[in-house]
Amino acid sequence: MANLTAEKRFVQIERLSPLALAYIGDAVYELYVRTFLLMPPKRMADYHNLVIRQVKAEAQAAKLEILEPYLTALEKDILRRGRNACRVKPKRLTLKVYQQATSFETLIGYLYLTDFQRLQELLAKLKSIPKIS
Template identity: 60%
Template sequence: MNLAQIQQVSPAALAYIGDAVYELYIRTNYLLPPKTAYAYHQLVVAQVRAESQALQLECLRDCLTPTELEIVRRGRNAANRPPKRVDAEIYGRATSLETLIGYLYLTNFPRLSQLLQKLNLREAPVNK
């Protein structure tokens, strides 16, 4: 895809791609040291929840360029109805992060990698 084509992609479609890219990044981040499948699942779920994604966006906000902030704004405005368990504002911020990730994945992978490395990922305790 060229930039003109990517600019025609809806924020919802960018968020769809960004969600997959973000989850793969999180899964890869927790690969070592080796864990049980259950432990992997618990760690990943804790990071891909809307609440965690919204916090990660705030962590990155000061690092974003004007273009990236515009993508974030478009993603927030395109957020659909949130699931019942999630506040609409939090859901909008999570969708914004996914939209940004999807956009950067398609347009500027080195920049995406740079931003992902700034995320504040921590290992939550796993209950068995």
Template identity: 55%
Template sequence: MAQESQNVPVTSLAMDLGDLLRPAYGADQCPETQLRSLSPLALAYVGDAVFELFVRSRLLWPPQQVRTFHRQVVSHVRAEQQAQYLECLQPHLSTAEKDILRRARNAASGRKVRSSLRDYRQATALEALLGYLYLTDAQRLIEVLSYLPITPDAMPAGASPPS
């Protein structure tokens, strides 16, 4: 069985992975009626995964111990840092995108969280925006993410340095 998987061309594996990461409707094809049926928290659920995958891929090089890699990723995806990233993005967002943020902030639950309620709501808003863009406009998603200063050598304030 392991023998068979070695004969699969790399290009075929890459195409399969691309299909896996592509939204169900493809970029720019999610019907508006379907989109409106999703709550801001459902968009945030998707956006959380999109953001974590983005951060992981940005920090993948140079190679390092998985423990160090994980610590760096966590420092970028925690609610306090996401709230700061949202502040960075504000000047670059359209009115419609800001409306998504507003809806998601208002929808964020009041449950107990480790961070402040304000940071948690801001983080939820960022994740909802990323989820929305993932489902509707992949190019815009890439553009928005490109404004974020996420690189292996740029650790967020308050993050513990790798050991």
């Protein structure tokens, strides 16, 4: 997508499925959490456990609840698209939690590709990620 004009790139992003946006959003959010938790230095096992607690579906659903009051109509539409893309309930979660987590990832992916500054604004509202003592 790097060689495309901004308008053509936007059109291609708009054509991506919600699950494709969630796929990239999951990676972006995990990188954000890993970066946030990097300091102060910790043992690798501690990093891993902290990251897993923050990127699991239940935590993402909780983060979405924090962000919802700040979202625009377009962002809420992206959430709806992500939620509606979930058709299969995983074994360990309720369908609602899975849908919320997928919606969260879809929004993160969409903003990463279309409006990185807005993504940073919203992620700044989540700086309450707990750190290990």
